[in-house]
Amino acid sequence: MAVLGLVGSFGCSVNDTPSAKKAIVVGGGIGGICTAARLARSGFSVSVYEKNNALGGRMSELKLETDAGEYRFDTGPSLLLLPEVYRQTFRDLGVDIDDVVELTRLDPNYKVFRGQDRLCIRSDVSKMREDLEAVEKGSFEEWRKYSSSALAFFRGGFHSFIEKDDMDILTKSDYRQWIQMVLKGGNPLESHVAYLSRRFTSQTLIGAASFQDLYVGLSPFKAPAVFSLLGALEAEQGVWYPKGGMRAIARALVNVAKENGVQFHTSTSVRRIGTESTTAKYVELEDGSRETADVFVVNADQTYAARELLGYTDRQDPAFSSGVVNVMLAVEDPCEGLEHHNIFLADDFRKSWDGIFEPGLHLPNDFNMYVHVPSKTDPAAAPQGCSSVMCLIPCGTLPGNREELLTKAKAGAIETLSKFFPQETIRAQAFYEPNHWKLTYNLDRGAAFGLAHNIQQLAIFRPSQRSSTFTNVYFVGASTRPGNGVPLVMISSRLCTEKVLQDFA
Numbered sequence: 488m489a490v491l492g493l494v495g496s497f498g499c500s501v502n503d504t505p506s507a508k509k510a511i512v513v514g515g516g517i518g519g520i521c522t523a524a525r526l527a528r529s530g531f532s533v534s535v536y537e538k539n540n541a542l543g544g545r546m547s548e549l550k551l552e553t554d555a556g557e558y559r560f561d562t563g564p565s566l567l568l569l570p571e572v573y574r575q576t577f578r579d580l581g582v583d584i585d586d587v588v589e590l591t592r593l594d595p596n597y598k599v600f601r602g603q604d605r606l607c608i609r610s611d612v613s614k615m616r617e618d619l620e621a622v623e624k625g626s627f628e629e630w631r632k633y634s635s636s637a638l639a640f641f642r643g644g645f646h647s648f649i650e651k652d653d654m655d656i657l658t659k660s661d662y663r664q665w666i667q668m669v670l671k672g673g674n675p676l677e678s679h680v681a682y683l684s685r686r687f688t689s690q691t692l693i694g695a696a697s698f699q700d701l702y703v704g705l706s707p708f709k710a711p712a713v714f715s716l717l718g719a720l721e722a723e724q725g726v727w728y729p730k731g732g733m734r735a736i737a738r739a740l741v742n743v744a745k746e747n748g749v750q751f752h753t754s755t756s757v758r759r760i761g762t763e764s765t766t767a768k769y770v771e772l773e774d775g776s777r778e779t780a781d782v783f784v785v786n787a788d789q790t791y792a793a794r795e796l797l798g799y800t801d802r803q804d805p806a807f808s809s810g811v812v813n814v815m816l817a818v819e820d821p822c823e824g825l826e827h828h829n830i831f832l833a834d835d836f837r838k839s840w841d842g843i844f845e846p847g848l849h850l851p852n853d854f855n856m857y858v859h860v861p862s863k864t865d866p867a868a869a870p871q872g873c874s875s876v877m878c879l880i881p882c883g884t885l886p887g888n889r890e891e892l893l894t895k896a897k898a899g900a901i902e903t904l905s906k907f908f909p910q911e912t913i914r915a916q917a918f919y920e921p922n923h924w925k926l927t928y929n930l931d932r933g934a935a936f937g938l939a940h941n942i943q944q945l946a947i948f949r950p951s952q953r954s955s956t957f958t959n960v961y962f963v964g965a966s967t968r969p970g971n972g973v974p975l976v977m978i979s980s981r982l983c984t985e986k987v988l989q990d991f992a
């Protein structure tokens with residue numbers, strides 16, 4: 488374990504001096520924890536109020552006990568992408584991530600299944616030749632070309648659209664990168680499926696190259712081709728696994744924050760933020776008590792928080808990502824044939840995306856499904872010879888008939904997986920549906936990934952870290968800039984901290 492220094496970047500020690508500015512963070516998700524730790528290191532006295540009894544927000548886990556022992560499931564994030572962003576976040580907090588979490592790079596990144604087709608997606612494209620050619624003759628060369636244009640989108644788009652702050656000035660090098668991006672990649676705004684359909688005829692390959700659009704809350708039929716950068720970043724930087732599951736990351740961040748003096752108050756819901764004119768004054772907790780501060784950082788999801796905690800709405804009719812159903816299965820079987828990350832694509836690719844971004848708990852008859860089996864890499868995730876299997880099934884959002892949704896999702900998931908283990912080997916099971924995401928984390932409509940990333944809600948069109956209404960209120964998290972996904976939320980925490988420091992340090 489690293490020995491963590493308590494000295495902040497302003498040279499003060501633990502931040503309880505009377506002169507220290509006080510910051511309150513509403514929500515102990517990754518965005519809240521990272522911002523609290525960053526502010527504490529910059530000399531603020533920081534308190535975090537989290538409604539749930541555990542910290543980490545959506546980066547959560549579930550344990551199921553059986554006679555054979557314990558099964559552990561990552562119920563939220565399970566793919567550690569963009570490892571350099573994690574490394575930098577820990578470095579910013581004075582810690583080497585390798586001293587606190589054991590990271591393993593996975594190979595393959597995913598195994599994709601559709602009908603009789605099987606395709607292992609690997610960072611080293613040359614190792615995919617056999618699989619690709621078996622799915623569609625001649626596709627190996629096309630996949631290489633597609634990967635290189637996707638990489639151009641990643642190189643051109645990531646820095647200027649994701650890492651850059653809205654206040655930064657675009658440089659000549661940004662423009663040069665964009666020109667390179669269009670020359671090498673083609674039209675970044677064409678639909679992703681149209682872009683892929685000129686390269687492949689197999690729906691398996693089109694689906695395998697575009698399912699990641701779901702991570703940004705879009706259907707590949709609507710997502711612009713620039714989002715092929717998601718697959719490129721996975722190939723380029725790898726898909727990683729932290730030993731103990733993603734929750735190990737949240738635990739390590741909480742430890743760093745505590746060692747920097749952050750005070751965490753769990754099982755403490757904030758009912759509202761009290762304001763006078765354009766200034767926030769206090770948070771009111773569920774028991775009616777009030778806590779004052781100079782600065783308020785809101786990590787609770789932006790659309791809910793602006794409306795319910797601060798009493799304003801800054802966008803009419805926002806577009807949300809899909810909902811998801813989680814099916815967690817404790818299986819007394821090694822699940823031969825599955826890998827750590829698996830994607831099951833529906834036969835009817837078009838219909839599988841219809842309706843899942845609309846209100847209403849819609850689930851297509853033939854649905855896409857992601858299956859996480861961490862016990863393939865981490866023996867501690869399940870008893871010996873057994874598997875913890877978590878299925879994520881994208882669906883529509885609230886309101887709707889939850890019973891009907893769950894019955895359909897459970898039956899479909901278990902039937903698809905029956906090729907890998909007999910149903911009788913399921914020793915325990917648990918399920919979440921969009922109402923879980925709404926009630927547990929206050930996510931509007933139960934949309935698991937918050938605001939979608941359509942053009943109207945992308946980059947500078949996404950809610951900023953600075954509140955448009957109150958001078959000392961800041962937002963951090965998946966529904967703010969740059970967007971959804973743990974690494975982007977970590978970037979959001981850096982942008983948020985920079986703004987607080989510009990205004991208050």
Ligand SMILES: Cc1cc2nc3c(=O)[nH]c(=O)nc-3n(C[C@H](O)[C@H](O)[C@H](O)COP(=O)(O)OP(=O)(O)OC[C@H]3O[C@@H](n4cnc5c(N)ncnc54)[C@H](O)[C@@H]3O)c2cc1C
Nearest residue numbers: 514516517518538544545564565566757787964965972973
């Ligand atoms: C099923 C699923 C799978 C995912 N898979 C991946 C993946 O593989 N890789 C990846 O990088 N990302 C993934 N993501 C996205 C990632 O989990 C999120 O982008 C990220 O965790 C969001 O962090 P956050 O801090 O913005 O929000 P949250 O985690 O939602 O944190 C906000 C916190 O605020 C609290 N809160 C809300 N209201 C109040 C209140 N009134 N008072 C006090 N506290 C309050 C909530 O309880 C919560 O703890 C996944 C998400 C889901 C749901």
